[in-house]
Amino acid sequence: MGKYALKERSMSVYFGIDIGGMSIKVGVVDANGNILAKCADVTPLGDPEAAVDVMVRLMRGAADAAKVSWEEIDGVGAGAPGTVCDGVVTYATNLGWYGVPLADMLRKATGKPAAVGNDANCALLAEWRLGAAVGKANVAMVTLGTGIGTAFIADGHLLLGNGAASGEGGHIRIKQLGKKCSCGREDCWELYASASSLLERTEQLIEKNPTGKCAAIAQTKGKVDGFVLFDAIEAGDEEAEKVLEELQVDIADGLTNIANLLRPEVIVMGGGICAQPRLLAPLEDMVNARTLGGKNNPHVYVVKPRFFNDAGIVGAAVQVMP
Amino acid sequence: MGKYALKERSMSVYFGIDIGGMSIKVGVVDANGNILAKCADVTPLGDPEAAVDVMVRLMRGAADAAKVSWEEIDGVGAGAPGTVCDGVVTYATNLGWYGVPLADMLRKATGKPAAVGNDANCALLAEWRLGAAVGKANVAMVTLGTGIGTAFIADGHLLLGNGAASGEGGHIRIKQLGKKCSCGREDCWELYASASSLLERTEQLIEKNPTGKCAAIAQTKGKVDGFVLFDAIEAGDEEAEKVLEELQVDIADGLTNIANLLRPEVIVMGGGICAQPRLLAPLEDMVNARTLGGKNNPHVYVVKPRFFNDAGIVGAAVQVMP
Numbered sequence: 001m002g003k004y005a006l007k008e009r010s011m012s013v014y015f016g017i018d019i020g021g022m023s024i025k026v027g028v029v030d031a032n033g034n035i036l037a038k039c040a041d042v043t044p045l046g047d048p049e050a051a052v053d054v055m056v057r058l059m060r061g062a063a064d065a066a067k068v069s070w071e072e073i074d075g076v077g078a079g080a081p082g083t084v085c086d087g088v089v090t091y092a093t094n095l096g097w098y099g100v101p102l103a104d105m106l107r108k109a110t111g112k113p114a115a116v117g118n119d120a121n122c123a124l125l126a127e128w129r130l131g132a133a134v135g136k137a138n139v140a141m142v143t144l145g146t147g148i149g150t151a152f153i154a155d156g157h158l159l160l161g162n163g164a165a166s167g168e169g170g171h172i173r174i175k176q177l178g179k180k181c182s183c184g185r186e187d188c189w190e191l192y193a194s195a196s197s198l199l200e201r202t203e204q205l206i207e208k209n210p211t212g213k214c215a216a217i218a219q220t221k222g223k224v225d226g227f228v229l230f231d232a233i234e235a236g237d238e239e240a241e242k243v244l245e246e247l248q249v250d251i252a253d254g255l256t257n258i259a260n261l262l263r264p265e266v267i268v269m270g271g272g273i274c275a276q277p278r279l280l281a282p283l284e285d286m287v288n289a290r291t292l293g294g295k296n297n298p299h300v301y302v303v304k305p306r307f308f309n310d311a312g313i314v315g316a317a318v319q320v321m322p
Numbered sequence: 323m324g325k326y327a328l329k330e331r332s333m334s335v336y337f338g339i340d341i342g343g344m345s346i347k348v349g350v351v352d353a354n355g356n357i358l359a360k361c362a363d364v365t366p367l368g369d370p371e372a373a374v375d376v377m378v379r380l381m382r383g384a385a386d387a388a389k390v391s392w393e394e395i396d397g398v399g400a401g402a403p404g405t406v407c408d409g410v411v412t413y414a415t416n417l418g419w420y421g422v423p424l425a426d427m428l429r430k431a432t433g434k435p436a437a438v439g440n441d442a443n444c445a446l447l448a449e450w451r452l453g454a455a456v457g458k459a460n461v462a463m464v465t466l467g468t469g470i471g472t473a474f475i476a477d478g479h480l481l482l483g484n485g486a487a488s489g490e491g492g493h494i495r496i497k498q499l500g501k502k503c504s505c506g507r508e509d510c511w512e513l514y515a516s517a518s519s520l521l522e523r524t525e526q527l528i529e530k531n532p533t534g535k536c537a538a539i540a541q542t543k544g545k546v547d548g549f550v551l552f553d554a555i556e557a558g559d560e561e562a563e564k565v566l567e568e569l570q571v572d573i574a575d576g577l578t579n580i581a582n583l584l585r586p587e588v589i590v591m592g593g594g595i596c597a598q599p600r601l602l603a604p605l606e607d608m609v610n611a612r613t614l615g616g617k618n619n620p621h622v623y624v625v626k627p628r629f630f631n632d633a634g635i636v637g638a639a640v641q642v643m644p
Contacts (some may be wrong), residue, residue: 140387154481159476160477162620165585165615260409289506292505293487
């Protein structure tokens with residue numbers, strides 16, 4: 001780190017803050033998207049001022065760890081899980097925040113330029129500016145996590161919508177099974193295509209076949225995580241392969257909806273489970289086979305991100321890059 | 323018409339051409355969106371040059387009917403049912419056109435500035451510039467016809483997408499019934515929420531209850547059209563009311579998908595059947611009850627258009643208005 005800092009000190013550096021319902025992560029990010037150091041702590045829910053105090057402490061810690069002085073930092077960007085309009089977090093249920101003027105609070109607390117955006121939009125900005133979709137005019141970022149986050153560059157602009165409340169692609173309805181979603185609707189895409197759905201499907205398979213390979217792998221691991229299904233497939237479990245195919249059909253279904261509506265050139269698939277090549281590989285063909293116009297319309301590329309779990313930190317910082 | 327022409331001659335006038343799979347309609351449109359005269363003829367399919375000849379003949383006829391000289395027309399705009407990128411109709415199955423440089427052809431044929439766009443985008447431009455959504459930064463236009471056409475203004479820009487192939491909202495999948503769509507997918511929204519679906523549902527009700535009010539009205543009319551169901555409801559047919567409610571749930575389902583993804587401030591509902599207040603009235607409440615964030619997110623207005631079937635002609639002309 002010290003060596004890097006000496007070599008590249010001429011490059012601008014920024015704080016990137018990724019605010020989640022569980023933790024706040026802060027990184028020192030350079031103009032190329034490299035994270036020089038990062039720190040994290042638990043999110044104090046429902047108390048924005050306490051959260052800003054945590055952020056300031058983490059920023060000081062990250063700067064120290066990166067061997068960058070406070071004065072050298074050129075700006076502060078933050079991403080929050082909710083609707084963010086003109087620097088104000090208007091609505092973030094997971095944080096218990098409503099109408100929090102976070103950009104102003106960060107400006108006052110740091111004396112630096114500050115910008116705040118939705119976390120899914122930040123992840124997209126990271127990939128669009130510095131990652132897997134540089135220079136593309138139409139990009140979708142789809143992050144498979146607890147739910148599904150979506151964000152869009154449309155015709156060269158970050159898509160915000162009225163009150164910056166767009167981009168809730170996880171809540172497109174794709175089925176008719178009557179499964180309740182936390183949003184109040186039924187059968188939203190994220191119920192069938194998120195990382196949570198992968199876990200649920202893995203658990204169902206283990207329940208259905210408690211003596212199968214999937215169950216054995218989970219038992220050895222002592223838990224069911226996002227790797228169990230893929231490990232079982234690697235070990236030749238055909239049932240596990242079928243479960244993955246069903247998940248992929250549902251992922252591709254929502255991606256096709258997005259492709260028909262917005263026709264991105266590139267869909268960047270975020271979230272830890274998308275690091276599995278086996279998950280990602282068939283999606284591009286599935287989407288292009290299903291979108292309207294087939295080969296008469298432009299091809300849709302489905303790619304993995306550059307930043308994975310760091311996209312939130314890097315993209316938050318991108319907001320204050322010139 | 324003559325009186326109007328005399329009174330308003332100082333205002334700029336344009337040709338607006340609405341190219342459909344059945345007919346080509348041409349209007350002389352003034353800068354306020356008034357149609358001074360219009361003419362129509364059958365579309366010669368698969369032959370773009372013959373189609374342009376028809377357009378020129380119709381333009382001459384419309385100018386004559388409007389008592390406007392050819393020289394007074396300031397430009398020509400056309401809308402085509404397909405993908406249109408940079409003045410070229412890249413892909414219009416219904417016309418049998420692939421890669422037709424229509425803007426250039428119209429420029430040569432008329433000696434006037436010419437612009438060409440997708441027909442759904444044209445309808446939206448008419449409503450955005452001169453109709454039901456003037457001055458709004460986020461607008462969706464949803465036209466319930468044979469299929470469902472969608473088009474979007476996002477953050478103040480007409481949304482085009484890669485190769486201008488966006489806006490195919492009729493092909494969002496909303497069910498799991500296995501009903502085949504012409505696009506190759508199953509259960510696309512337009513199978514359940516278009517004017518065609520209204521007719522299909524009406525026919526099914528008549529079949530199910532051949533002695534009911536709906537059947538009687540259709541028999542009196544000698545046909546099943548888009549009014550039969552509404553007439554039956556007017557006459558107190560509770561079964562017909564239930565059929566309408568089911569249609570509305572499916573319409574609202576797709577609108578909610580669009581609202582979650584793009585968060586328009588206004589959704590303009592086009593197509594003849596949307597002239598029925600009974601169809602339109604409950605949709606706004608249904609959409610706002612289902613979209614993510616409920617009252618925490620900005621309200622989505624669902625409104626009728628100004629132009630209805632003339633939106634294509636007017637919007638085509640809007641493309642060449644300054």
